[in-house]
Amino acid sequence: MLTxxxxxxxxxxxxxxxxxxxxxxxxxxxxxxxxxGCGKTTFLKTLNRMIEEEGGFxxxxxxxxxxxxKGLSTEVLRTRIGMVFQQPIAFPYSIxxxxxYVLKYHGIREAxxxxxxxxxxxxxxxxxxxxxxxxxxxxxxxxxGQKQRLAIARSLCVNPEILLLDEPxxxxxxxxxIAIEETLLELKGKYTFVIVTHNLAQAKRIADQIxxxxxxxxxxxxxxxxxxxxxxxxxAREQIQYM
Ligand SMILES: Nc1ncnc2c1ncn2[C@@H]1O[C@H](COP(=O)(O)OP(=O)(O)OP(=O)(O)O)[C@@H](O)[C@H]1O
Ligand SMILES: [Mg+2]
Numbered sequence: 001m002l003t004x005x006x007x008x009x010x011x012x013x014x015x016x017x018x019x020x021x022x023x024x025x026x027x028x029x030x031x032x033x034x035x036x037g038c039g040k041t042t043f044l045k046t047l048n049r050m051i052e053e054e055g056g057f058x059x060x061x062x063x064x065x066x067x068x069x070k071g072l073s074t075e076v077l078r079t080r081i082g083m084v085f086q087q088p089i090a091f092p093y094s095i096x097x098x099x100x101y102v103l104k105y106h107g108i109r110e111a112x113x114x115x116x117x118x119x120x121x122x123x124x125x126x127x128x129x130x131x132x133x134x135x136x137x138x139x140x141x142x143x144x145g146q147k148q149r150l151a152i153a154r155s156l157c158v159n160p161e162i163l164l165l166d167e168p169x170x171x172x173x174x175x176x177x178i179a180i181e182e183t184l185l186e187l188k189g190k191y192t193f194v195i196v197t198h199n200l201a202q203a204k205r206i207a208d209q210i211x212x213x214x215x216x217x218x219x220x221x222x223x224x225x226x227x228x229x230x231x232x233x234x235x236a237r238e239q240i241q242y243m
Contacts, residue, residue, distance in 0.1 A: 009058035022221045029193045031203035034213035040196040048081045082155035086167040088147035090139035125153035145176025165195040
């Protein structure tokens, strides 16, 4: 479980997010929604401390399974809390090596073990069947949707507890979007997902919990049904109206 206690953060002197306290439940899908510029990406970047690498700061506490994340090395933190970005990132290697180099970096050397985990993670991300005969081909040749599923597979191969996904489907067509939604639905329980999406219908389809943000503040944290049927804030009501 991830507990966020009175987080404020920003860049330089400017505070972007103000006094956020909430809980991300384990084994569920939490969707973060809200208008462009409200701070969704900044919030995700705070959760794995990328914000500080970009010259930002945060105040307050982020507690992962009872432990303040400030006590973890960045490397350990990013293994436990992985991130998938809006623009799918395929490294300029073969499909196989996109995963195997991460595994080797984490000390897994045995070829059979690397092959087994690679296959398992590509299967989990629903990519394996499409590319099983092309594992040695360049990952750059994959389609956008395939690259995004490769990025998910790569994140899963270090066995994270939580995966943060920042608008993972915004550049994808319906078929690839559904493949990713089905992947998350199938894997929740084993993993905790936090997905930023502009697509309210997507949040309604897959999320268990909704975080609604507006101008750097969290206005609602609630179960999905309640959010869509009885939003408690005016900005949320307005957005749901246009679904
Ligand atoms: N590196 C940065 N330096 C300074 N300000 C930043 C930086 N990154 C984001 N901001 C500011 O923080 C605010 C929130 O941006 P953020 O990208 O988190 O919004 P968002 O909700 O993810 O928007 P979108 O839906 O368009 O992706 C914006 O005003 C933005 O200009
Ligand atoms: Mg964003």
